[in-house]
Amino acid sequence: MKIKVVLVICPQVNPDRPPLSLAYLTTYLAKRNIEVVCFDFNIDLYFRVDDKKKNLWDSQCDIDWLDENRYNSINLVNESIIREWVGQICQTSPQIIGFSLLSTNVYSTLRLAKEIKAKNNGARIIFGGPETYRLFGLGNYGIFDYADALVLGEGEESLYKIISYISNDKKIEPAEGIVVKENDILLGYDRFNLISNIDEMPFPDYDVFPLYKYKEKGQLPLIFSRGCIGRCAFCFERVYWKRFRCRSVDNVIEEIELMKRKYNIWCFSLNDSLMNGNIRFLSEFCDRVISEGIQVGWWGMARIDSRMTEEFLIKMVKAGCKQIAYGIESGSQKVLNLMHKDYDVSTIDRILLNTYRAGIKPGINLMLGFPGEEEEDFQQTCELVKRNGQYVSYVNISILGIEPFTDVYENRIKMNIDFKDATNWKTRDRKNTYQIRIERAKRLAEVVNKYVEKVFNFANT
Ligand code: B12
Ligand code: SF4
Structure with a gap:
């Protein structure tokens, strides 16, 4: 089966430059002939809010995104924006949607993932990135309400493995760096598949990002x-x-x-x-x-x-x-x-x-x-x-x-x-x-x- 993957990063993360995580994952998969569409919803939102609100991306305001009450009260990621983002993702008809989770984008990511899941369009949802590993380590398994599998640590090989399972019509198996939940039990390996020669990674691809929107030209x-x-x-x-x-x-x-x-x-x-x-x-x-x-x-x-x-x-x-x-x-x-x-x-x-x-x-x-x-x-x-x-x-x-x-x-x-x-x-x-x-x-x-x-x-x- 030809697989289409969507990779997403939600606000708030640093708006200075494009996200290296998505850039690396995209080229790694593209080299293996997998079609990837990237959505940097962080820069999308940063670019469209008026100047007075852009300070919410300053590091002093991280707390507004880390604390659930404060996050709700700033209400930047509102109903209509979520609806729009869900529409953009679904329009590409992906089989896999991967979210990059950092501490400052947990609430916006979970919100979007929840809406996508409610659509029940068959796409498998994967969480990766530092906050995925951290929440997993803290025993916060609630993230499985939104995700079909978690990728812990370096993402390239594990995500590729997940894609291989899905393209072969198999269920996602627990493997190095991949955690799945079956009958309320978490399955994963305590081993990791690291790329040993990182020279072999293709250079990150920035064509997939609207470069003119980032702060540091x-x-x-x-x-x-x-x-x-x-x-x-x-x-x-x-x-x-x-x-x-x-x-x-x-x-x-x-x-x-x-x-x-x-x-x-x-x-x-x-x-x-x-x-x-x-x-x-x-x-x-x-x-x-x-x-x-x-x-x-x-x-x-x-x-x-x-x-x-x-x-x-x-x-x-x-x-x-x-x-x-x-x-x-x-x-x-x-x-x-x-x-x-x-x-x-x-x-x-x-x-x-x-x-x-x-x-x-x-x-x-x-x-x-x-x-x-x-x-x-x-x-x-x-x-x-x-x-x-x-x-x-x-x-x-x-x-x-x-x-x-x-x-x-x-x-x-x-x-x-x-x-x-x-x-x-x-x-x-x-x-x-x-x-x-x-x-x-x-x-x-x-x-x-x-x-x-x-x-x-x-x-x-
Ligand atoms: C450079 C950097 C910064 C820069 C710029 C960050 C940027 N976004 O451009 C600056 C200095 C601005 C910065 C600021 C902060 N940072 Co910083 N930063 C880093 C650093 C050193 C590198 C990030 C990076 O590009 N790595 C290389 C890329 C390729 O790796 P990656 O993004 O992790 O992606 C890989 C995997 O995570 C995984 N992956 C990622 N997403 C996905 C998605 C899917 C679906 C899959 C399958 C896999 C996957 O695959 C990718 C490729 O292998 C990391 C630590 C580190 N060494 O990684 C900390 C790190 C990201 N920062 C961290 C923190 C805490 C902060 C601050 C909050 C610090 C502070 N108190 O001010 C602020 C927050 C700013 C913000 N809101 O974004 C934490 C995040 C922890 C967490 N749980 O989320 C990290 C992990 C450091 C740490 N403490 O461990 N940071
Ligand atoms: S282990 Fe490395 S990255 Fe971590 S604090 Fe020490 S020097 Fe920095």
């Missing part, structure tokens, strides 16, 4: 790698992607050249968990860009790595690196060790200075409330900001959310954590409660306001 996302080499105890990303895999320099340069030619792109946002997971790759990439005189800008996230010397960072800047956001998290060595960060505070100081000297004022991410953080540790984080404020362009403050399958979650009992949900947890000695974390975040924001150009949102507040 002349920019596209790009990845050097999938996964992370770090083992941070709080991190869901490393759980999600399982294994670090890096592309070759040739492959990345080929994509950059193609995208520049095809879409008139000058800058790439690196959507990697970290740009420096493979330092040798990064070094060779920079050498190639410089020696071939490729005009390109790029920016993204990095981990603290003592190999980021001033000389190395200068080379990165010459090769077009415009901004680096470091996941630093804490100024306390004790907390860094508890988090399983494998660097010390003096290395943080050195790298921030090196980056500044190389010509970039980096951003830094700080996380408050890791179990074991006490007032003294918090003060050390404030000190870190005071020492380095002049070298830093912005600080992003978050408080620890305990996500499923992370080390903290798995060891929550041993760590004396009284866990209600990702945000509402406390240590049994009450030294670490939601109120204490929020209060520290506010105090840290005051320090940041004094010593740094810009302070970003508090995630989770």
Whole structure:
């Protein structure tokens, strides 16, 4: 049977650039002769709301989409929009409809999926994306009211497998990365099919998106790698992607050249968990860009790595690196060790200075409330900001959310954590409660306001 697949992403997600998830899935399937239609309903809505409402896509307003009451009261995704989107999807007569689920688009996605299901047109509904895995991990199996199967983690091979079952008129079987529900029992494998050589993935296709609608013109996302080499105890990303895999320099340069030619792109946002997971790759990439005189800008996230010397960072800047956001998290060595960060505070100081000297004022991410953080540790984080404020362009403050399958979650009992949900947890000695974390975040924001150009949102507040 010739299969038609529709892939959908609902609001609210970042409107700056097209969604890399759908772009990758589309080309992967298209290469296997599967017809795919993409709907970025996020950008559709962003583009059509009047300017006053566009701020609902700012990160400070994520909460308006994360909280059900607030989501209902903003009522942006209303009856008539849902009807229109359902109509657009059904018009393509797909056999499979895949939704990309993120924390900020859960309510709009479930609403749309519910309406589609009510149509009972035989299309199978599949959920993938980070929030699918997270909800599954938290035991929130209510999502099966709307979906026929869930894809956990990397999506390409699992989605292709589901399509193969359906095109052969078979039921969707539980398999690597695929979870199904049968007679109220969840079936899935605790193993994952990862693409081992990510150079073999076709380059993402952006023809399927209305590029003129995205906020950042002349920019596209790009990845050097999938996964992370770090083992941070709080991190869901490393759980999600399982294994670090890096592309070759040739492959990345080929994509950059193609995208520049095809879409008139000058800058790439690196959507990697970290740009420096493979330092040798990064070094060779920079050498190639410089020696071939490729005009390109790029920016993204990095981990603290003592190999980021001033000389190395200068080379990165010459090769077009415009901004680096470091996941630093804490100024306390004790907390860094508890988090399983494998660097010390003096290395943080050195790298921030090196980056500044190389010509970039980096951003830094700080996380408050890791179990074991006490007032003294918090003060050390404030000190870190005071020492380095002049070298830093912005600080992003978050408080620890305990996500499923992370080390903290798995060891929550041993760590004396009284866990209600990702945000509402406390240590049994009450030294670490939601109120204490929020209060520290506010105090840290005051320090940041004094010593740094810009302070970003508090995630989770
Ligand atoms: C780059 C990035 C950003 C960028 C831009 C994001 C963008 N949409 O353009 C910026 C900095 C703006 C950003 C902001 C935020 N981000 Co962010 N971000 C990322 C990051 C590092 C990369 C995303 C990416 O492109 N990955 C590469 C693509 C190919 O992977 P993918 O999108 O996951 O898709 C694959 C699979 O998930 C799956 N899949 C996806 N959809 C579907 C659908 C189907 C049907 C199937 C079968 C499979 C499938 O297959 C795809 C291909 O393998 C991820 C972490 C990571 N390493 O993935 C976090 C991540 C997406 N961000 C996250 C968060 C929490 C945020 C913020 C809320 C942070 C904050 N507090 O401000 C904001 C929210 C902004 C918003 N409303 O969208 C979380 C989301 C968690 C969740 N449960 O939803 C992630 C996963 C990080 C984490 N904590 O684990 N982010
Ligand atoms: S370095 Fe970042 S992405 Fe990697 S495990 Fe640590 S927190 Fe996660």
